[in-house]
Amino acid sequence: MKSKVILVPCDSYEEEQVYEKIKTGISLLGGWESLIRKEEKILLKPNLVRKAEVSRAVITHPAVVGAVARLLRENGYEHLGCGDSCGVGDARKVMEGTGMDTLLDQYDVTVEDFGKASMVDDFYLARPVQEADALINLCKMKTHALERVTGGVKNLYGCISGFHKAQGHTRYPNADSFARMLIELNQKIRPRLCIMDAVVAMEGNGPTSGDPIPMNLIMIGTDPVAVDSVFCHLVHLKPELVPTNIHGERMGLGQWKEEMIQILTPDGEISMQEAVKRYGDPDYNVDRRKQRKNIWSKFRYIMKPFGKRPYIVDADCKKCGICVEACPVEGKAITFKNGRKEPPKYDYKKCIRCFCCQEMCPHKAIQVR
Ligand code: SF4
Ligand code: SF4
Incomplete structure (x- = not known):
C-alpha cells in the first residue's frame, strides 16, 4: 500500500x-x-x-x-x-x-x-x-x-x-x-x-x-x-x-x-x-554530492582525512566551551590548548565526525568542509 x-x-x-x-x-x-x-x-x-x-x-x-x-x-x-x-x-x-x-x-x-x-x-x-x-x-x-x-x-x-x-x-x-x-x-x-x-x-x-x-x-x-x-x-x-x-x-x-x-x-x-x-526549491542549500561507492569507501580509516570534517571559524568563536562539552569521544577530540585564550582545537585523529560540536555551537562558529 x-x-x-x-x-x-x-x-x-x-x-x-x-x-x-x-x-x-x-x-x-x-x-x-x-x-x-x-x-x-x-x-x-x-x-x-x-x-x-x-x-x-x-x-x-x-x-x-x-x-x-x-x-x-x-x-x-x-x-x-x-x-x-x-x-x-x-x-x-x-x-x-x-x-x-x-x-x-x-x-x-x-x-x-x-x-x-x-x-x-x-x-x-x-x-x-x-x-x-x-x-x-x-x-x-x-x-x-x-x-x-x-x-x-x-x-x-x-x-x-x-x-x-x-x-x-x-x-x-x-x-x-x-x-x-x-x-x-x-x-x-x-x-x-x-x-x-x-x-x-x-x-x-x-x-x-x-x-x-x-x-x-x-x-x-x-x-x-x-x-x-x-x-x-x-x-x-x-x-x-x-x-x-x-x-x-x-x-x-x-x-x-x-x-x-x-x-x-x-x-x-x-x-x-x-x-x-x-x-520545490532547486537552490535549497543541501549536500547533493554522491557518496563514494568505489573500492576506497571500504577503507574508511584511510579515507577519513578526505571526508567531511568540522572546523572552527576563529573570528566567530566566543570560547564558551559548549563544543568541548558536547564531544562524546573519551578524552575529547576537541579541547582548549591554552586555557581559553584561543578557540578550541581539533584532534582529527580522534574525531569520529559525529558533528555534535557543530550542532551544539550556539554562535555558528563551527562549519563543515
Ligand atoms: S561552541 Fe562555538 S563558540 Fe563555543 S567554544 Fe566551541 S566553537 Fe567556540
Ligand atoms: S565531530 Fe564529534 S568527535 Fe569530532 S570533535 Fe566534534 S563532537 Fe568530537
Missing part, C-alpha cells in the same frame, strides 16, 4: 492560519479518530535541540506545536504531554521566551521531564516516551551534517535521554550505522503521526547554524520515511542519498520510492513532479 503524504501550503506562522492548515491536513489524512483513540496518552515531540530565537528555524515553531495541542483538545483528547531531550538545557528552558510554553499552558499540556529514563532494549529511553500511547512527531525541515537532512526519522533521536544521545554517536560512528539505529528506534517507538514544520526551513550549515529559508509548507503523514523522502524531492536531493530512507524501507519502517508515495493536497492528489514544481 502507498504511504500518504499531505502537503498543505502555509506562508506564515500566524497562529490561526497554522491551526487551519493543520486541521485541513489531518482531515485529508482521515481525521484524528482514525489516528489516535480518545483515551490514549499523547506525547508531542517537537525538535527542541537547543535554545535559539524562533526566527532562526532551529526549533519547531511554537505556532505548529500550539495548533496541534489546540486541535487535540478540541477533538476531545485529554492526556497531553510535550517534551524533548535537548542538546543543551531542558525543554522548559529551551521553550522560554519562544511562546511555546505559554501555548502549552493555555491548552493544558504538561511539559515532560525527559531526564527520567531507563533502558528499553538497546535504548536509554525517556520515561514520558515509554509511558505515552501515541507519540506525535513534530519535526522541522532542516539540513544535517551527518545525514544530509533531518526530518521525521531523525527527530526521534531526542527520545533518548541526555548524555546517552551523545554517547550513541560513539557506538554508531558513521551515517550508515547511525541511520540503522534511528530506524530501530523509530520501530521501537512507532510514532503515530509525523507533522513537519516546513513553513520556514533551515538550509546550509544545519541543524542549528544554517540559514532560514521559506518553504511555505506543512507536511503530514503516518510514514516518517515517506515524509522525509518528499522533503528530499522538494529540495532536489535524491532520496536514495539519505541513509535513513534506504534503511527505513529495507527494515520495514516506511517507503521512500516515488511510486510508493501518494501526495495529497487541499486541491486533490498530485504527482511528485507536480509537487516539486509547485513547492
